[in-house]
Amino acid sequence: MRGRLETEDTEDRSLLVVGDRVQLRPSEHGDGVIERILARGKVLVRADKRVKRFRHVIAANVDKVILISSVREPRFRPGIVDRFLVAASSQEMPAALVINKTDLADTDALREELQVYREAYGALGLDVVLTSAQNEEGLAALEALLRDSRAVLVGHSGVGKSSLLNALSPSLRLAARAVNRKTLKGTHTTSVAQILRLPSGVEVIDTPGLRELEIIDVSAVDLEAHFPEFLPLLPDCEKDNCAHVAEPGCAIKRAVEEGAISERRYQSYLDIRSELEKADKRHDR
Numbered sequence: 001m002r003g004r005l006e007t008e009d010t011e012d013r014s015l016l017v018v019g020d021r022v023q024l025r026p027s028e029h030g031d032g033v034i035e036r037i038l039a040r041g042k043v044l045v046r047a048d049k050r051v052k053r054f055r056h057v058i059a060a061n062v063d064k065v066i067l068i069s070s071v072r073e074p075r076f077r078p079g080i081v082d083r084f085l086v087a088a089s090s091q092e093m094p095a096a097l098v099i100n101k102t103d104l105a106d107t108d109a110l111r112e113e114l115q116v117y118r119e120a121y122g123a124l125g126l127d128v129v130l131t132s133a134q135n136e137e138g139l140a141a142l143e144a145l146l147r148d149s150r151a152v153l154v155g156h157s158g159v160g161k162s163s164l165l166n167a168l169s170p171s172l173r174l175a176a177r178a179v180n181r182k183t184l185k186g187t188h189t190t191s192v193a194q195i196l197r198l199p200s201g202v203e204v205i206d207t208p209g210l211r212e213l214e215i216i217d218v219s220a221v222d223l224e225a226h227f228p229e230f231l232p233l234l235p236d237c238e239k240d241n242c243a244h245v246a247e248p249g250c251a252i253k254r255a256v257e258e259g260a261i262s263e264r265r266y267q268s269y270l271d272i273r274s275e276l277e278k279a280d281k282r283h284d285r
């Protein structure tokens, strides 16, 4: 990098990040000097730990973010998916869901549960892909998901993110392990993202330290906008600025009682809302 880099992006605090396009001045030795970072498309960000209004860009020029989860070990937690969906929506980022370890769905009850979630999230407009890194189920579907955009993968550790990447590209094996070892060594608070190139030429950005996406700039009153199934009903609430918590004549609560909105999703709404209320108070919003 040149000593003082010119950027076209001034609000972001991150200088050069994974996914950036740069202007490079090649040297005679086959390497070169980065002269300039080109304007960024969509970015994934997290808030600065101390000064919330500052952002750190995690990855630039991203089209989609994919949450990797698993059926068991660790068990599938829809609450995490719902929170991820709000975070992706708050960052204006299309999202997709991978449920890995389908080989561990060894009871009828588990298999049925899996189908229910698949349909429920599919109905929200989400691409849902079921995979098993173990028996290679769904790998072609996963690659297709990666192919049509530049995706960033996030997921809690243990869900099988590295195993899936290794299954898609056996030659990545060493790299994936090396990264894990490095993050174990103490960079656990920062997320070191990297671009991986699969044999098919498809590029994917992996974020070893990033378990969840951050919900950015959403106050409690804005939350409803990030639940797509609420949107058509919002004008039917009797009260202006209805919070959909205990207000009479609430169209959302009516829809939950009638089964048109899932109780589980509504519970996620309440959980995230009470969290955001606390954050609003802290930040005096």
Ligand code: GDP
Binding pocket: 100, 101, 102, 103, 104, 131, 132, 133, 134, 135, 155, 156, 157, 158, 159, 160, 161, 162, 163, 164
């Ligand atoms: P990461 O932390 O998300 O990168 O997860 P890893 O890829 O390191 O996998 C965590 C553990 O889950 C390892 O013991 C893997 O062998 C196991 N695992 C990963 N994918 C699968 C799968 O599809 N089925 C089963 N049964 N185990 C898996």
Ligand code: ZN
Binding pocket: 237, 242, 243, 244, 245, 247, 249, 250, 251, 252, 253
């Ligand atoms: Zn309401």
